[in-house]
Amino acid sequence: MKKYDYLVVGAGLYGAVFTERAVAAGKSVLVIDRRDHIAGNIYTKNVSGINVHVYGAHIFHTSDKKVWDYICRFAEFNNYVNSPIAIYKDELYNLPFNMNTFSKMWGIRTPEEAKEKIASQIRELNITEPKNLEEQALSLVGTDVYEKLIKGYTEKQWGRPCTELPAFIIKRLPLRFTYNNNYFNDRYQGIAMGGFTGIVEKMLKGADVCTGVDFLKEGNREEKTLDLKGEKVSYDKLLFTGQIDEYFDYKYGPLEYRSVRFETEELQMENYQGNAVMNFTEKEVPYTRIIEHKHFEFGTQPTTVISKEYSSEWTKGAEPYYPVNNEKNDGLYEKYKALSEGEKDVIFGGRLGEYKYYDMDKVVMKALEMSDKEL
Numbered sequence: 001m002k003k004y005d006y007l008v009v010g011a012g013l014y015g016a017v018f019t020e021r022a023v024a025a026g027k028s029v030l031v032i033d034r035r036d037h038i039a040g041n042i043y044t045k046n047v048s049g050i051n052v053h054v055y056g057a058h059i060f061h062t063s064d065k066k067v068w069d070y071i072c073r074f075a076e077f078n079n080y081v082n083s084p085i086a087i088y089k090d091e092l093y094n095l096p097f098n099m100n101t102f103s104k105m106w107g108i109r110t111p112e113e114a115k116e117k118i119a120s121q122i123r124e125l126n127i128t129e130p131k132n133l134e135e136q137a138l139s140l141v142g143t144d145v146y147e148k149l150i151k152g153y154t155e156k157q158w159g160r161p162c163t164e165l166p167a168f169i170i171k172r173l174p175l176r177f178t179y180n181n182n183y184f185n186d187r188y189q190g191i192a193m194g195g196f197t198g199i200v201e202k203m204l205k206g207a208d209v210c211t212g213v214d215f216l217k218e219g220n221r222e223e224k225t226l227d228l229k230g231e232k233v234s235y236d237k238l239l240f241t242g243q244i245d246e247y248f249d250y251k252y253g254p255l256e257y258r259s260v261r262f263e264t265e266e267l268q269m270e271n272y273q274g275n276a277v278m279n280f281t282e283k284e285v286p287y288t289r290i291i292e293h294k295h296f297e298f299g300t301q302p303t304t305v306i307s308k309e310y311s312s313e314w315t316k317g318a319e320p321y322y323p324v325n326n327e328k329n330d331g332l333y334e335k336y337k338a339l340s341e342g343e344k345d346v347i348f349g350g351r352l353g354e355y356k357y358y359d360m361d362k363v364v365m366k367a368l369e370m371s372d373k374e375l
């Protein structure tokens with residue numbers, strides 16, 4: 001029977017970084033994924049020369065030099081800068097909230113005028129201690145920005161009223177009093193040229209990789225073996241990057257996730273919307289955004305591929321995308337975490353394994369930290 005030092009369940013970014021580190025340390029690694037492809041949710045697929053972000057748009061950004069240097073070993077990054085446009089009814093605004101947004105909204109020109117406008121709206125509200133996302137947002141940006149650019153979008157994305165959402169989500173949208181449309185504040189940013197799948201492919205070199213294998217069906221945790229399409233293999237340690245609640249068969253009940261559904265189509269035109277990301281911030285439009293994939297890589301192909309993104313509540317069997325990190329779920333997660341600490345020779349990691357809304361750079365950072373400790 002073939003024996004591996006590590007079995008990595010999940011061929012997404014977290015699992016791939018650990019695999020790369022483990023192979024570099026001389027360990028034997030088997031990576032499996034229940035989907036029929038590697039790269040998890042950063043998987044990109046080439047359609048008519050365009051790299052389509054099949055599980056939603058991914059833009060790599062970080063301020064951590066170590067993370068940046070590490071990821072650059074596996075791809076060249078282009079100079080894409082994320083500058084989404086928000087559409088509210090028939091009004092167009094730049095994101096993140098900056099002087100372009102404010103001047104369009106109020107016909108003003110200077111930072112001082114913008115600050116005064118926002119401050120006067122905040123004063124009127126008189127919120128002392130924000131208790132939820134709505135109050136947090138209102139007390140940061142005032143009424144107009146909240147009503148036009150935050151409320152509808154956030155309620156669609158999270159499927160809950162803003163009064164029932166945790167305040168921290170909104171920290172991703174700071175105010176900026178310059179005419180700078182760069183969505184991120186990070187020092188480094190870009191799209192992996194040729195698509196993100198290539199990064200994972202390179203990271204997995206030196207490991208055995210098998211897709212279309214479901215650990216929760218084919219694995220035997222007591223024996224530490226796995227039925228790999230008819231061949232039995234064994235392992236010393238397990239890295240599990242799937243849902244922690246599913247691993248424990250939802251023993252304490254399921255954690256909540258948001259799922260996303262994409263309506264993707266290729267259009268016989270060169271340029272559909274002129275930007276990679278258009279956010280639809282009113283509640284009446286059922287999707288949250290339209291992604292036009294070619295613009296991530298400045299594509300000049302004759303056709304274009306767009307994806308409408310619909311947010312929905314996760315149900316068993318669907319793809320989980322976003323953990324809903326509110327008090328109730330975080331409490332429940334702590335119970336699963338306590339349980340996981342009793343699992344011998346099993347490591348849980350990644351967005352699903354740790355139930356945290358990690359960006360790609362945080363995933364890499366966490367995986368590197370864990371690898372250092374483990375190896």
Ligand code: UDP
Nearest residue numbers: 086149150151153154157169172173279281
């Ligand atoms: N958001 C918003 N309006 C927008 C875009 C984002 O109010 O036009 C808020 C919303 O609450 C969302 C959060 O910012 O949940 C994070 O959005 P982002 O697009 O940065 O997250 P991603 O889905 O890309 O991880």
